Amino acid sequence: MDTDQRLREAAEKLALTLAQGGMQKTTARVMTALLYTRQDAMTAADLCAELSISSGAVSTAVKQLIPIGLIERVPAPGSRRDHYRFRQGAWASLMSQQNAMLATMGAAAQEGLDAAGQDSVTGRRLHEMKDFYAYMTKQLIPLIDSWRQRYAAQHADTPR
Amino acid sequence: MDTDQRLREAAEKLALTLAQGGMQKTTARVMTALLYTRQDAMTAADLCAELSISSGAVSTAVKQLIPIGLIERVPAPGSRRDHYRFRQGAWASLMSQQNAMLATMGAAAQEGLDAAGQDSVTGRRLHEMKDFYAYMTKQLIPLIDSWRQRYAAQHADTPR
């Protein structure tokens, strides 16, 4: 089987997994298309053709992917079309955003604690929750940074 | 405002957040009801009443929450009804399951690499992805374990 076809299938497969994990299906497909494409970047029209979806759907997907830092718009000299490409370091920023969710969970636990007090079944449940998320919140960012450093060191000689 | 009411509102608020993060709405509501309740455990009927939903909906939600380790069925001596309660250490096991997702991401990257080869734009993109998820996969479990240990040490004298 040819390379393009294998990549296309890998892309759709991952998109399906991500969709089951809560990401919108079309958004996931656009993301994986940009991840597995052999081009550096793709235009909206490319994405329409590759995925057989309308330009409106592409627009919506892109609007969701850009704010979370997974893809970026790149200026394309000589073309009037927008080009999109998968961002370097996208995974690390995606994981960093998980941190916001961790913090939210911690805050939710605190809120419950304020209402219930420490000394109750509820209090003990929520205390564990709060402690866990506080710990994770504190550890995750340094962990990601340590990966960034390590990866940058390994690839000091190979910029994009 | 009374305690129950504050807890109820905190529960619904968190449920909403979780729902936006991809969890099924009713599943999230059942989970947070069990998290913020002042009882140790609740019956299906309790949940129906508290959340104004049918027993079928409770059954479905419970069926999703148990496998992921967030809640558990507890035998209730003297009652024929099933009782459900939020599991101790639920958050840690939830996070551990994230690890499966991380591993999946790493595998997806590898699959693409096999098709595209290292020396291509695609290869470089996928290599970063693979490296990131491999690193995270390796670090996350120890991190969770270190929390477990720390928390257990702090609460050696206060079992449930």
Add this chain to the structure above:
DNA sequence: TAGAGCTTTCAGAGATTTGTAAATTCTCTG
């Protein structure tokens, strides 16, 4: 082992989501 008390399953109604096509807006260029 018959039956009470719960839980689970199932079919269908209702609500929500999501994609398309077309209209609109935006942005370059000649």
Add this chain to the structure above:
DNA sequence: CAGAGAATTTACAAATCTCTGAAAGCTCTA
């Protein structure tokens, strides 16, 4: 600054999802 080419928004239609109510299925106990 007019117009062409592209992106975005909107209204609507289609598909999907999810809950309810009712029936079926378990599992204890008397």
